[in-house]
Amino acid sequence: MAVGFLLVFSAVLYFSWSIKVDIPAASYDVARGDNITIPCTFQSALPVVTTATVEWSRISKDGTKALILMYYWPDKDTDIADEYQNRAVFAGDMSRSIASVNISGISMADNGTIECNVNIKKDVSGKIQDITSLVVLVAPSTPVCSLEGKPEYGQDIRLLCKSAEGSPEPTYTWQSYSAENKMRNLPPKTTQDTGTLTLVNVSMDTSGFFVCTSANKIRSAMCNMTVAIYPPSMNIAFTAGMIALAVGGLIIIGIIAYCCCCRDKGQDEEYEMEYPDENVEEKLRTEHGETAHDDQPDEEHERSHPPMLPPNKPKGTVY
Known part of the structure; x- marks a missing residue:
């Protein structure tokens, strides 16, 4: 002992x-x-x-x-x-x-x-x-909110929230608000992990406002985003509408081009002078009392009658 x-x-x-x-x-x-x-x-x-x-x-x-x-x-x-x-x-x-x-x-x-x-x-x-x-x-910097995935009916999407700096490392929490700006519970099967909010099998009811808070022992900062969920058919309708709009535009352009060509062709027609043939001249002499055997026209008669202007006809080959 x-x-x-x-x-x-x-x-x-x-x-x-x-x-x-x-x-x-x-x-x-x-x-x-x-x-x-x-x-x-x-x-x-x-x-x-x-x-x-x-x-x-x-x-x-x-x-x-x-x-x-x-x-x-x-x-x-x-x-x-x-x-x-x-x-x-x-x-x-x-x-x-x-x-x-x-x-x-x-x-x-x-x-x-x-x-x-x-x-x-x-x-x-x-x-x-x-x-x-x-x-x-270090206080958390203002986080950035973003969305990954297609916000369509039945799809899974992720809402991301991240502060560029903060010490201690910030913690992140998400809150959801309806279109009427009323706070509501997050949808079923929703998970949160280090600023990532995963929404499963989204529907129209998922649409609304989502707010992320980044916080540590110093202070907090927030970002928010609006999420709109739409049916997949909206993508098809939008694409079909754009195609129809493009085809309609091409048709209108074609009609305008055709009309312009026709108008330009009509404006190209001009008129030229044509002298009367011998038969017409002989007929005119007969009506004035002259015979076809007069070889020498009366000089005074010619001076008293002004020369006749020949008729107009469309420009083309002169026969």
């Missing part, structure tokens, strides 16, 4: 005198663009810490560790990673067992797991590091 007591006492003494590093909270929220001080404290088995290093790192999802800064005590010197230059500052006091860090100008790249690691010379047993989550808060 005495041996057991000694073992327990030794274990308590061991853990009491070993190093322990602690970050008080499991996560810290900070708005994008703001500054944050992440606290980190330690307890050492040594009465006085003479030599130590404090390492702050960011751990990615695949476990890769990237340095933020390294602080050296008692030199009070600091090494800072390039991406944290002019942004990260050691904000601790080693004489008071404080090893905090301050990071300014927070961006989405800072989102993730942050680790504080304290290495004290001659005090390496125990918990030498602790981690926390840094959550960069």
Whole structure:
């Protein structure tokens, strides 16, 4: 029994005198663009810490560790990673067992797991590091609503809703309103998954207004769309109407072209002068008392009667 007591006492003494590093909270929220001080404290088995290093790192999802800064005590010197230059500052006091860090100008790249690691010379047993989550808060951007599929009777369609940014990742909810702008339950067999609303076997009753809300712990944003479900026959009727309209247009153009050709042909007919033949001239002389045997016309008679104009006839071959 005495041996057991000694073992327990030794274990308590061991853990009491070993190093322990602690970050008080499991996560810290900070708005994008703001500054944050992440606290980190330690307890050492040594009465006085003479030599130590404090390492702050960011751990990615695949476990890769990237340095933020390294602080050296008692030199009070600091090494800072390039991406944290002019942004990260050691904000601790080693004489008071404080090893905090301050990071300014927070961006989405800072989102993730942050680790504080304290290495004290001659005090390496125990918990030498602790981690926390840094959550960069970004309000959801206005989502975009869109439709996939044919909004026809009996078809399945999907309504999509997505914000380009938001941290933490936004959650999406859909609401439905009738054509009279009254809220109603979503149709049966409807499913929602990360902003995608699937509507099964749609009908005229599915038509209406659909509103999507994208929200996280900061605020929310919305988009909406009107969905009109129509029979498949409307596509056929529309196509037939367009064909009929095109055929009618061709017929009208043909009629106009035909009329223009006929009119142009009629306008091409011109008239020309034709001289009377010899028989007509002989007849005219007989009526004036002249005989066909007069070889030389009376000069005065010709001067007293003006020459007769020949009749007009359509232009053509002169016989």
